[in-house]
Amino acid sequence: MTDIATRVYNHTWKIDPIVRSVLDTDFYKLLMGQMIFRRHRDVQVAFGIHNRTSRVRLAEIIDDGALREQLDHVRSLSLSRGESTWLRGNMFYGKRQMFAPDYLAWLENFRFPAYHLEKRDGQYELIFEGPWIETTMWEVPALAVINELRSRAVLKGLGRFELQVLYARAMTRVWEKIEFLKSLGPVNLADFGTRRRHGFLWQDWCVQALSEGLGPTFLGTSNCLIAMRREVEATGTNAHELPMVYAALAQDDAALAAAPYEVLADWQQEYDGNLRIILPDTYGSTGFLAHAPDWVAGWTGIRIDSKDPLEGGEEAIAWWTARGQNPQEKLAIFSDGLDADEVARIHARFKGRMRLGFGWGTLLTNDFRGLASDGVLDPISIVCKVISANGRPAVKLSDNPTKAMGPPDQIARYRRVFEVGAQAERRVVV
Amino acid sequence: MTDIATRVYNHTWKIDPIVRSVLDTDFYKLLMGQMIFRRHRDVQVAFGIHNRTSRVRLAEIIDDGALREQLDHVRSLSLSRGESTWLRGNMFYGKRQMFAPDYLAWLENFRFPAYHLEKRDGQYELIFEGPWIETTMWEVPALAVINELRSRAVLKGLGRFELQVLYARAMTRVWEKIEFLKSLGPVNLADFGTRRRHGFLWQDWCVQALSEGLGPTFLGTSNCLIAMRREVEATGTNAHELPMVYAALAQDDAALAAAPYEVLADWQQEYDGNLRIILPDTYGSTGFLAHAPDWVAGWTGIRIDSKDPLEGGEEAIAWWTARGQNPQEKLAIFSDGLDADEVARIHARFKGRMRLGFGWGTLLTNDFRGLASDGVLDPISIVCKVISANGRPAVKLSDNPTKAMGPPDQIARYRRVFEVGAQAERRVVV
Numbered sequence: 001m002t003d004i005a006t007r008v009y010n011h012t013w014k015i016d017p018i019v020r021s022v023l024d025t026d027f028y029k030l031l032m033g034q035m036i037f038r039r040h041r042d043v044q045v046a047f048g049i050h051n052r053t054s055r056v057r058l059a060e061i062i063d064d065g066a067l068r069e070q071l072d073h074v075r076s077l078s079l080s081r082g083e084s085t086w087l088r089g090n091m092f093y094g095k096r097q098m099f100a101p102d103y104l105a106w107l108e109n110f111r112f113p114a115y116h117l118e119k120r121d122g123q124y125e126l127i128f129e130g131p132w133i134e135t136t137m138w139e140v141p142a143l144a145v146i147n148e149l150r151s152r153a154v155l156k157g158l159g160r161f162e163l164q165v166l167y168a169r170a171m172t173r174v175w176e177k178i179e180f181l182k183s184l185g186p187v188n189l190a191d192f193g194t195r196r197r198h199g200f201l202w203q204d205w206c207v208q209a210l211s212e213g214l215g216p217t218f219l220g221t222s223n224c225l226i227a228m229r230r231e232v233e234a235t236g237t238n239a240h241e242l243p244m245v246y247a248a249l250a251q252d253d254a255a256l257a258a259a260p261y262e263v264l265a266d267w268q269q270e271y272d273g274n275l276r277i278i279l280p281d282t283y284g285s286t287g288f289l290a291h292a293p294d295w296v297a298g299w300t301g302i303r304i305d306s307k308d309p310l311e312g313g314e315e316a317i318a319w320w321t322a323r324g325q326n327p328q329e330k331l332a333i334f335s336d337g338l339d340a341d342e343v344a345r346i347h348a349r350f351k352g353r354m355r356l357g358f359g360w361g362t363l364l365t366n367d368f369r370g371l372a373s374d375g376v377l378d379p380i381s382i383v384c385k386v387i388s389a390n391g392r393p394a395v396k397l398s399d400n401p402t403k404a405m406g407p408p409d410q411i412a413r414y415r416r417v418f419e420v421g422a423q424a425e426r427r428v429v430v
Numbered sequence: 431m432t433d434i435a436t437r438v439y440n441h442t443w444k445i446d447p448i449v450r451s452v453l454d455t456d457f458y459k460l461l462m463g464q465m466i467f468r469r470h471r472d473v474q475v476a477f478g479i480h481n482r483t484s485r486v487r488l489a490e491i492i493d494d495g496a497l498r499e500q501l502d503h504v505r506s507l508s509l510s511r512g513e514s515t516w517l518r519g520n521m522f523y524g525k526r527q528m529f530a531p532d533y534l535a536w537l538e539n540f541r542f543p544a545y546h547l548e549k550r551d552g553q554y555e556l557i558f559e560g561p562w563i564e565t566t567m568w569e570v571p572a573l574a575v576i577n578e579l580r581s582r583a584v585l586k587g588l589g590r591f592e593l594q595v596l597y598a599r600a601m602t603r604v605w606e607k608i609e610f611l612k613s614l615g616p617v618n619l620a621d622f623g624t625r626r627r628h629g630f631l632w633q634d635w636c637v638q639a640l641s642e643g644l645g646p647t648f649l650g651t652s653n654c655l656i657a658m659r660r661e662v663e664a665t666g667t668n669a670h671e672l673p674m675v676y677a678a679l680a681q682d683d684a685a686l687a688a689a690p691y692e693v694l695a696d697w698q699q700e701y702d703g704n705l706r707i708i709l710p711d712t713y714g715s716t717g718f719l720a721h722a723p724d725w726v727a728g729w730t731g732i733r734i735d736s737k738d739p740l741e742g743g744e745e746a747i748a749w750w751t752a753r754g755q756n757p758q759e760k761l762a763i764f765s766d767g768l769d770a771d772e773v774a775r776i777h778a779r780f781k782g783r784m785r786l787g788f789g790w791g792t793l794l795t796n797d798f799r800g801l802a803s804d805g806v807l808d809p810i811s812i813v814c815k816v817i818s819a820n821g822r823p824a825v826k827l828s829d830n831p832t833k834a835m836g837p838p839d840q841i842a843r844y845r846r847v848f849e850v851g852a853q854a855e856r857r858v859v860v
Contacts (some may be wrong), residue, residue, distance in 0.1 A: 003432075003436070005431060161639045168597070172595060
């Protein structure tokens with residue numbers, strides 16, 4: 001029997017919304033949001049979308065009316081009572097009351113701010129300007145909307161069984177990866193794939209498959225909504241936007257050089273334990289570690305996000321050792337374009353030498369490579385990054401010059417201030 | 431939203447019935463049934479199940495209570511009004527009123543007769559005794575019930591995602607075969623997989639996938655219920671049980687030698703066109719063709735079912751040519767343990783030399799090989815064959831001695847009467 005009510009409910013929607021909840025975002029947005037709320041409520045930050053896979057001409061694939069409808073729908077969202085209850089009552093990283101009542105009161109009243117959208121050279125220019133605490137919230141839903149609209153545009157032409165087999169193939173692929181990962185022994189792994197996911201339902205499926213397949217070594221998902229609904233851990237710490245904004249606001253070179261450590265000094269006043277994870281690569285990991293104060297070496301771990309992961313891991317071990325720390329008690333989280341084979345390679349190298357965690361993103365939730373002709377469902381490398389803070393340009397260098405962003409003169413200045421030497425280019429797949 | 435009514439309806443069933451309709455059977459059963467109804471209503475025929483894959487100990491896998499429940503459920507079925515309407519009104523093989531009103535009136539009143547079930551040496555002995563017109567109807571549902579109960583017994587222990595991925599893998603496999611077949615150019619192919627199917631829903635899926643994937647070169651399904659519901663052609667002609675019963679009833683060796691041709695003489699009074707397909711292998715194809723009267727060569731085609739298909743096809747071409755027929759106007763239907771690669775091999779050899787048709791059975795609807803550990807979902811070679819007619823033993827020789835059945839002395843006699851020489855053994859996979 002068809003449930004007529006469900007059918008009618010579905011076909012009376014004006015659109016089929018992609019993002020249906022304020023919590024359909026990454027957990028680190030809320031952690032960073034709380035710090036921004038307490039310390040930087042007045043900072044104005046512009047974020048912008050950038051599609052690094054420029055051969056995929058998004059503005060020719062995605063209808064701009066449909067994109068506006070989806071973004072407008074996001075703007076209509078607000079935190080529901082149950083969602084607020086979950087944030088107040090749930091335990092995150094082993095701790096209750098992770099979020100203070102004043103921040104949650106702010107979040108309950110939060111509405112996504114206006115966006116600026118236009119087409120340029122076959123791509124979308126999508127910019128969010130306003131208070132940092134508000135614009136930061138756009139990063140994940142904006143990317144999820146664009147990625148899913150692209151999937152939908154491609155899928156529109158497929159037959160019913162073609163669709164079913166497409167998902168059967170994708171499911172088989174994910175499951176084979178999970179079986180492979182299981183064969184490695186305990187691998188601690190979390191879903192980091194919200195922003196680049198093929199679609200919400202697909203990410204939700206992947207999380208459930210990981211949960212059934214990996215059991216206790218599945219650490220959870222960065223997606224708050226899925227974590228809440230599926231009763232798994234919400235995971236994540238912080239991102240490049242913190243040092244990028246702190247750096248942009250620095251009044252001189254000395255302040256600029258100190259900015260990344262200032263982020264950590266602020267962060268450790270907010271959070272402890274497994275949330276104290278260094279993200280060293282914004283302006284070059286090697287320099288960051290060399291100049292870091294000793295208390296940074298006392299943190300729980302490090303995230304290795306743009307350097308060759310084996311090099312980055314060895315560098316971290318050497319650094320901790322030099323600073324009198326025991327690497328075996330430290331946690332290294334790898335999160336750069338991972339796939340199952342890369343997880344295996346890293347795991348084999350560092351097993352027993354550090355505690356390991358893997359944040360598996362795009363190639364978990366959007367590995368449709370080769371499943372549609374001409375690769376039209378292959379994932380793209382699209383980001384939403386800080387452009388400026390209080391009108392001053394923001395810069396990212398990273399360990400991989402392919403990922404650098406900002407005005408060329410500022411990039412040159414940052415390279416000088418942070419003493420960044422020659423860097424190896426690494427191809428960015430996703 | 432969950433449709434509560436559907437949920438409640440489902441959980442109030444005493445069992446989940448496998449066969450839910452008299453029409454969930456192969457079309458040839460009805461064609462043969464009509465001939466039996468007109469000509470042999472008083473013949474008593476015993477059918478029995480035989481599992482040629484003896485290493486699979488069915489009686490240890492399938493609960494006998496569950497088997498009885500399913501068989502009893504089949505006994506409760508009767509033709510529905512809509513099903514009767516379809517048989518009366520539908521066009522089969524381009525012809526209306528394929529079935530006469532008196533046969534349909536009989537079918538409307540038909541109920542499946544009693545069965546005899548016991549366990550012996552780890553297998554089920556399942557025997558149907560009574561009027562041929564009734565016992566013949568058990569062949570397909572009995573096999574479908576046993577095969578699906580075996581699948582269910584294996585699947586019981588799987589998790590939700592394991593199940594989903596199992597079917598995702600199986601779907602991917604079927605679809606890849608369909609894509610491969612499409613790449614060969616037009617291949618006329620029908621589903622013959624009812625009896626050995628993994629399950630009813632799975633067969634139904636396979637038929638729909640073939641229909642969407644192959645388009646007009648998909649000839650249809652042998653399954654009447656699926657043909658009716660999915661509005662595709664019902665296909666099939668006749669089976670070994672006809673010559674086996676005619677032969678068993680023969681009073682002497684001369685009558686025995688004539689029996690297979692008597693079947694065809696009767697058949698052509700009932701049916702014409704594409705239903706006039708010789709099935710020559712019951713007592714050896716070579717002898718059958720050598721001794722066949724010339725009118726047999728005038729029939730539309732031949733089914734090649736137990737000989738090496740390339741040999742069998744060449745033999746048919748040579749025979750038609752010798753009898754002054756044009757093989758290019760003839761239809762050869764291949765149906766023995768086919769899989770996509772075998773279809774390709776046969777198609778490559780005979781394309782343009784004969785009209786070709788493929789009856790794809792077990793390896794379409796039950797190719798779960800390797801999808802469960804230890805091959806516990808791999809299909810088995812199980813048949814339901816005539817044991818005796820009016821108390822006289824039935825015999826099958828076939829072109830493959832592995833498939834011969836009957837009492838040894840009778841097999842020897844049949845081999846002598848039908849002048850069967852040395853035969854090549856071919857491994858029976860399914």
